[in-house]
Amino acid sequence: MIFNSYDDFKATDFKPRVAIMGSGPAGTTIARELAARGISVVILEAGAADYTEVSQDFYAGKSIGDPYFDLTQTRLRMMGGSSNHWAGWCRVLDAHDFVAKSWIPDSGWPIARTDLEPYFGKVRDILDLPEFKPDKPISDDIHWVQLIKSGAVNFGEKFHDEIAASSHIALVLNTYVTALTGDGKRVTGARIWSAGKDAGTLEAETYVPCTGGLENSRLLLWSNATSNGGVVPHAEALGRYWMEHPQFKGGDIVITNEPDVEYDVADEAFFSPSPQAMERLGIGNFGVRFIRMPYDGVKRLVADLACTAPSLAEWTAKQLDQRMRCAAQLHVAWELPPVASNAISLSTSARDHAGVPRIELTWHKGEFGRKTLLEGIRLFGETCAAEDIGRVRIADWLRNGEDFPTDQELAGHHHMGGTRMGTDVARSVVDANCKVHGMDNLYVGGSSVFATSGQCNPTTTITALAARLGDHLAHRMTV
Numbered sequence: 185m186i187f188n189s190y191d192d193f194k195a196t197d198f199k200p201r202v203a204i205m206g207s208g209p210a211g212t213t214i215a216r217e218l219a220a221r222g223i224s225v226v227i228l229e230a231g232a233a234d235y236t237e238v239s240q241d242f243y244a245g246k247s248i249g250d251p252y253f254d255l256t257q258t259r260l261r262m263m264g265g266s267s268n269h270w271a272g273w274c275r276v277l278d279a280h281d282f283v284a285k286s287w288i289p290d291s292g293w294p295i296a297r298t299d300l301e302p303y304f305g306k307v308r309d310i311l312d313l314p315e316f317k318p319d320k321p322i323s324d325d326i327h328w329v330q331l332i333k334s335g336a337v338n339f340g341e342k343f344h345d346e347i348a349a350s351s352h353i354a355l356v357l358n359t360y361v362t363a364l365t366g367d368g369k370r371v372t373g374a375r376i377w378s379a380g381k382d383a384g385t386l387e388a389e390t391y392v393p394c395t396g397g398l399e400n401s402r403l404l405l406w407s408n409a410t411s412n413g414g415v416v417p418h419a420e421a422l423g424r425y426w427m428e429h430p431q432f433k434g435g436d437i438v439i440t441n442e443p444d445v446e447y448d449v450a451d452e453a454f455f456s457p458s459p460q461a462m463e464r465l466g467i468g469n470f471g472v473r474f475i476r477m478p479y480d481g482v483k484r485l486v487a488d489l490a491c492t493a494p495s496l497a498e499w500t501a502k503q504l505d506q507r508m509r510c511a512a513q514l515h516v517a518w519e520l521p522p523v524a525s526n527a528i529s530l531s532t533s534a535r536d537h538a539g540v541p542r543i544e545l546t547w548h549k550g551e552f553g554r555k556t557l558l559e560g561i562r563l564f565g566e567t568c569a570a571e572d573i574g575r576v577r578i579a580d581w582l583r584n585g586e587d588f589p590t591d592q593e594l595a596g597h598h599h600m601g602g603t604r605m606g607t608d609v610a611r612s613v614v615d616a617n618c619k620v621h622g623m624d625n626l627y628v629g630g631s632s633v634f635a636t637s638g639q640c641n642p643t644t645t646i647t648a649l650a651a652r653l654g655d656h657l658a659h660r661m662t663v
């Protein structure tokens with residue numbers, strides 16, 4: 185069932201056992217899993233069926249520290265959430281992303297990738313993905329990795345008819361959960377703001393915020409502030425350890441012998457380090473996006489090289505005459521370590537129309553991030569030289585220790601952390617089942633639970649975690 189307003193929903197006698205906030209990939213996946221097991225679910229969705237400026241304005245906020253996207257543009261507040269404009273690049277985090285690393289403080293998850301594997305079949309059905317392929321080493325240090333460029337499932341469209349016809353799911357649009365109320369052991373209700381006014385409190389047995397990787401922290405911070413700490417009793421880590429994937433062009437490569445790997449339809453291939461190489465260099469995970477250049481681009485690269493690296497230009501020009509096939513740009517996305525000071529907090533001066541404090545996001549890429557980028561591209565270059573794949577030129581700004589360019593991709597719109605998973609209540613917010621520490625009926629869906637970020641796009645892992653959480657809740661509620 186789909187309702188356009190909370191009033192329409194209230195006029196029914198539908199009694200939800202589970203209240204999910206948000207109809208993006210996380211919320212929709214959990215709701216479908218529960219409905220398939222006969223459990224009644226309400227999805228409270230703040231936005232409308234279509235994009236509106238009025239709804240989007242509730243997402244406005246401020247970022248402090250390194251440059252970041254406008255917070256109204258890095259996500260969508262509408263049915264289907266940010267799946268309305270995601271690019272559909274898919275990969276599950278690497279097995280070693282879940283493992284604690286001695287050189288990265290606060291790394292490690294309380295679950296392993298194998299805990300998500302049983303849900304990969306469902307994830308492929310949901311996201312319309314082919315089989316996942318194993319990594320292919322091109323050396324001991326560097327592996328080709330599969331990053332699937334999918335058709336970018338729009339959850340609001342793909343599951344619209346199924347939800348509309350469901351007797352177990354009520355999706356209620358234009359219904360903003362401003363805060364949860366709680367007594368330090370259980371959530372007691374969800375406070376609703378709808379049609380421009382306070383619309384009372386909705387009660388259910390279990391509550392699952394799936395409002396996105398920025399908004400989950402905001403909702404829980406404000407819930408705690410208005411419930412005297414009764415929603416997240418151990419709140420030391422709440423809003424903290426926020427992460428993104430910075431993305432910049434790290435260099436170029438003149439190719440001598442193309443690596444024997446798969447290129448996708450856009451003529452791109454992706455490479456990552458082995459865990460042994462990461463440990464040896466003391467760096468995080470990274471992904472090199474190898475974008476093959478057409479011949480014109482290669483000629484421009486040689487002309488450019490002639491000014492900055494004449495001997496490399498000479499070598500390259502010779503290759504052009506001989507066996508060189510092509511060149512490629514090297515864009516790098518990398519892992520930021522979980523750092524408590526990269527955090528979401530509530531503004532003390534700016535509020536949205538419902539009176540909820542707006543977000544202040546503080547993030548810095550930090551020294552470790554820069555080291556990962558520089559050492560990572562060097563390692564990739566050394567591998568390419570050793571394997572006679574080609575010669576890498578590291579971007580001038582990076583080699584010379586200059587500031588990050590301001591005219592590039594910047595980051596991935598990947599909002600991770602804030603309600604991270606862990607066992608230590610001082611350093612995490614949810615446990616291995618995504619349940620908030622100390623609370624009996626409050627769970628969290630989405631990339632805010634990521635304990636570390638790895639290097640790949642998050643939504644495939646979000647969907648796997650959501651399928652697992654739905655399964656866990658269904659089991660818990662039916663035994």
Ligand SMILES: Cc1cc2nc3c(=O)[nH]c(=O)nc-3n(C[C@H](O)[C@H](O)[C@H](O)COP(=O)(O)OP(=O)(O)OC[C@H]3O[C@@H](n4cnc5c(N)ncnc54)[C@H](O)[C@@H]3O)c2cc1C
Pocket residue numbers: 205206207208209210211228229230231257258259260261262263264265266267269270271272273274359360361362394395396397399403596597598599629630631641642643644646
């Ligand atoms: C331009 C762009 C490109 C991207 N490309 C990729 C990609 O290629 N691959 C990838 O893996 N990821 C990509 N992403 C990220 C991806 O979109 C997100 O990871 C994913 O949408 C997160 O799903 P979610 O369900 O956790 O949150 P969201 O999709 O953000 O959904 C949250 C939902 O909650 C609703 N909501 C918010 N607050 C409340 C509230 N208080 N009460 C009720 N409802 C609320 C929102 O309206 C929304 O519908 C991209 C993102 C952007 C912006």
